[in-house]
Amino acid sequence: MKKLASVLALASAFLAAGSATAAPTFNFQFVAGTSLQAQQGFIEAANRWSSVLTDNVVINLTVGFNPLAPNILGQAQSARESYSYSEFRDGLVGDISSANDVTATGSLSSGNSFGMLLNRTANNPNGTGSATTYVDNDGDDNNAVVNVTSASAKAIGLATSGQTLQGCIGSCDGFIQFNSQFTFDFNPNDGVSSGAYDFVGVAAHEIGHTLGFTSGVDVLDYNSTSPDFYNDDEFVFVSSLDLFRYSSESAEEGVIDWSADDRDKYFSIDGGVTDLAGFSTGVTHGDGRQNSHWKDDLYIGLMDPTAGLGEVLAISQEDVLAMDVIGWNVSPVPEPSTYAMLGAGLLLLGGRARKLAKKSKNISQKQK
Numbered sequence: 368m369k370k371l372a373s374v375l376a377l378a379s380a381f382l383a384a385g386s387a388t389a390a391p392t393f394n395f396q397f398v399a400g401t402s403l404q405a406q407q408g409f410i411e412a413a414n415r416w417s418s419v420l421t422d423n424v425v426i427n428l429t430v431g432f433n434p435l436a437p438n439i440l441g442q443a444q445s446a447r448e449s450y451s452y453s454e455f456r457d458g459l460v461g462d463i464s465s466a467n468d469v470t471a472t473g474s475l476s477s478g479n480s481f482g483m484l485l486n487r488t489a490n491n492p493n494g495t496g497s498a499t500t501y502v503d504n505d506g507d508d509n510n511a512v513v514n515v516t517s518a519s520a521k522a523i524g525l526a527t528s529g530q531t532l533q534g535c536i537g538s539c540d541g542f543i544q545f546n547s548q549f550t551f552d553f554n555p556n557d558g559v560s561s562g563a564y565d566f567v568g569v570a571a572h573e574i575g576h577t578l579g580f581t582s583g584v585d586v587l588d589y590n591s592t593s594p595d596f597y598n599d600d601e602f603v604f605v606s607s608l609d610l611f612r613y614s615s616e617s618a619e620e621g622v623i624d625w626s627a628d629d630r631d632k633y634f635s636i637d638g639g640v641t642d643l644a645g646f647s648t649g650v651t652h653g654d655g656r657q658n659s660h661w662k663d664d665l666y667i668g669l670m671d672p673t674a675g676l677g678e679v680l681a682i683s684q685e686d687v688l689a690m691d692v693i694g695w696n697v698s699p700v701p702e703p704s705t706y707a708m709l710g711a712g713l714l715l716l717g718g719r720a721r722k723l724a725k726k727s728k729n730i731s732q733k734q735k
Contacts, residue, residue, distance in 0.1 A: 389421045389422065389423040390417040390418070390420060390421055390422075390423070391416065391417055391420050391422055391423075391424050391425070391426050391522075392417075392423075392424070392425045392426070393410075393413035393416075393417070393425075393426050393428060393574075394425060394426070394427045394428070395409060395410065395413075395428055395429075395430060396427070396428070396429045396430075396535070396536035396537060396539070397409075397429075397430060397431070398429065398430065398431030398432070398433065398534075398536070398544075400431075400432065400433070401430065401431055401432045402432060404553050405430075405432040405545065405553070405566070406430075407553070408551075408553050408566045408567050408570055409428075409430045409543075409570050411567050411570075412567050412568075412570035412571035412573075412574055413426075413428075413570075413571075413574060415567070415571050415682055416571065416574055416575070416578065416682070418698070419682060419687050419690075419697055419698055420522075420578075420690065420695045420696065420697060420698070421696045421697065421698050422521070422522045422695055422696050424518075424521040424522055425521075426518050426521070426540050426541075426577070426578075427537070427538060427539040427540050427541075428539060428540060428541050428542075428543060428574070428577065429532075429534065429535040429536045429537075429539045429541075429542045429543070430542075430543045430544070430545075430570075431534075431543070431544045431545065432544075432545045432547045433544055433545070433546075433547055434546060434547055434548050435544060435545075435546035435548070436546075437548075439546055440545070440546055440549060440564055440569050440674060441543065441544065441545045441546060441569050441570070441572070441573045442543070442544055442573070443541055443542070443543045443544075443573040443574075443576040443577055444532055444533075444534070444541065444542045444543075445516040445517070445518070445532075445540065445541045445576060445577045445581065446516065446517040446518075446527075446530050446532055446539065446540050446541065447514050447515065447516055447517065448514070448515060448516075448517050448520045448525070448527050448528060449512055449513070449514045449515075450512070450513055450515070450520070450525060451479070451511060451512060451513075452476075452479060452480055452481055452510070452511050452512060452513050453478075453479045453511075454525070455513040455515065455523075455525070455607070456472070456475050456476075458520075458523040458524060458525050458694065459471075459472050459475070459523060459692075459693075459694055460472050461523070461524070462522070462523040462524065462694055462696070464696040464697075465691055465696075465697065467636060467688060467691050467692055468691060468692060470636050470637055471611065471636040471637075471691075471692035473637075474611075474635075474636060474637050474638040475610060479506070479511055480504070480506040480510040480511040481504075481510055481511075481610065481622070481623065482502060482503065482504030482510065482620070482621070482622035482623070483502075483503050483504070483509075483510065483605070483617070483622050483623050483624070483625040484500045484501070484502060484503075484614065484616060484617040484620060484622055484623070484624045484625065484626050485500065485501060485502075485503040485625050485626055486498055486499060486500045486501065486626040486627060486628065487587060487593055487594075487626070487627050487652070488503075488587075488593055488594055488595065489593040489594065489595035490595060491593070495593055496592075496593035498628055498652070500616065500626045500628070502620050502622055504622065509605065512605065513605055513606070513607060513610070514583060514604050514605060514606060515579060515581075515606060515607045515693075516540065516541070516576075516577055516578065516579045516581060517530070517540045518540040518541065518577050518578050518579065519578060519579030519607060519693055519694050519695070520694075521540075522578075522579075522694045522695045522696070523694035540577055541573075541574070541576075541577030543570070543573045543574065543577070545566070545569070545570070545573075549564055550562060550563045550564065551563055551564050551565075551566035551569075552564065552565060552566060553566045553567070554567075555567050555568060555679050555680075558677075558679065559677050559678065559679050560677065561676060561677040562676055562677070563676065563677070564674055564676060564678075565674065565678060565679055565680045567680075568669065568674070568678075568679060568680025568681065569674060569680065571669055571680065571682065572669050572670060572674075572680060575669060575670050575686065575690075576659065576670075578690060578695065579606070579607055579608065579690065579693045579694070579695070580608060580659060580660075580670050580686075580689060580690070580693075581606045581608060581659045582606055582608060582609055582612065582646070582657070582658035582659040583604030583605045583606045583609055583625070584609065584612070584625055584626070584627060584649065584658040585649065585650075585657050585658045585659055586604040587604075587625070587626075587627045588627040588649035588650060588651045588652050588653065588658060589650070589651060605625060606659075607693040607694065608659075608689060608693055609623060609625060610623060611623070611634055611635055611636055611689075611692060611693075612624055612625065612632055612633075612634070612646060613632065613633055613634075613635045613638075613639035613642075614626075614630050614631060614632050614633070614639075615631070615639075616630070617639060618635070618638070618639025618640065621638070621639075623639075627648075627649050627651070627652040627653065628648065628649075628652050628653060629648050629649075629652065629653045629654055630648070631645060631648075632645070632646040632648055632658075633645050633646060634646060634685070634689065636688070636692050643685065643688065644661055644662070644665075644667045644668075644685045645661065645662030645665060645667070646658060646660070646661060646662060647659075647660045647661065647662055647663060647672055656672040656673075657672060660672035661685070667683060667685050668681075668682065668683030668684075668685045668686040669681060669682045669683060669686045670686055670689070
C-alpha cells in the first residue's frame with residue numbers, strides 16, 4: 368500500500384483547483400455576552416476558510432463564548448441533511464472542479480448503494496453487538512443514505528431544509544460554543560502565548576466540522592446498545608467524509624470502513640489504495656479520540672483532535688483536500704516552496720506541543 372503522499376505531490380495536485388474569484392459568505396449571530404474580541408476571532412477564523420474555499424454560498428452560524436465541560440475548548444453542532452447515496456454522488460460528480468475530485472468520485476460505487484466494513488450492530492452475523500467486522504453491502508438504508516452537514520450540501524448545490532438547531536438564533540448551519548473558562552490568545556499573528564490556546568485556530572477547527580469534517584462512526588462508537596440498521600433510521604449516519612474512510616481490511620474488500628474499533632483507519636480518495644492521512648478511531652472503542660478528526664499526535668492539520676498551550680493551529684493541505692473531495696471547491700495552494708517552509712514551522716511547533724502534551728485539550732466534542 369502506498370503511504371502518505373509527499374508535500375510536493377499534494378501541492379501539485381491542488382494546482383488544478385478553481386480560481387479564487389468567489390468565496391463562502393459567513394453570517395454570524397452572536398450569543399449574548401460574547402465579547403467583541405471573541406466575535407472578531409470568529410470572523411477571522413471564517414476568513415481563513417474563505418481564503419481557500421471558492422463556493423459562492425452563504426453559511427449561517429450562531430456562536431457563543433460560555434462555560435463548557437472542563438476538558439473541552441470548543442464544540443460544534445451542525446445542521447444535517449439526508450440524501451440518497453445516488454443523489455449525493457451525482458451532486459459530487461456535477462461539482463467536479465479539480466483533479467482530486469475526478470479521482471475521488473471515480474472511487475465511489477456507481478450503483479444506488481455502497482458497501483462498508485461494519486461491526487457492533489444488532490444484526491451482526493457474528494453475534495449481536497459483536498466487535499468482529501463483516502461486509503455490509505445489502506443495499507439497506509445505511510448503505511443507500513448519506514447524512515451531511517447543510518453547509519457542505521450547499522457547496523454542491525443540493526436543496527436544504529433551513530432547519531433550526533437548538534441554541535441557534537434563527538435558521539443556521541451550525542451552533543458553535545467556546546469555553547470561556549480557558550485562557551485564549553486572540554491574536555495568533557505574533558504567535559500564541561505559552562499559557563494560552565489559539566482562539567482563532569480553535570474557532571476555525573469548529574467551523575471545519577460545520578463545513579463537513581464529520582464522521583457518523585462516532586454514533587456507532589458512542590451507543591451502548593447495538594444499533595439495528597434494518598429497522599431504525601436514527602442510526603443512518605454515514606457522512607460524506609466517511610465515503611473516503613478506509614482500513615487495509617476494507618480496501619481488500621473494496622468497501623469503506625465504518626467499524627468502531629482501534630484498527631488503523633485512513634483517508635483515501637482512490638478506493639483505499641493510497642493512505643493520505645490517518646483518522647482517529649473513537650472515544651469508546653478506539654484510540655480515545657472522536658472519529659471526526661485526524662489521528663492525534665501526528666500533526667496532520669487543523670482538524671486534529673487536540674491542541675496544546677502555545678500551539679498555533681493552521682489549515683493544512685490535508686484539511687483542504689478533505690474539503691475538496693466532499694464537495695467544496697478550493698483555490699490554488701501556494702507554491703511548493705512556501706508549503707515546505709510552513710511544514711518546517713509546524714514541525715517546530717509540534718515539538719513544543721509534545722512537551723505540553725499533558726496540558727493539551729480536546730478541541731471539540733460534537734453532540735451525540
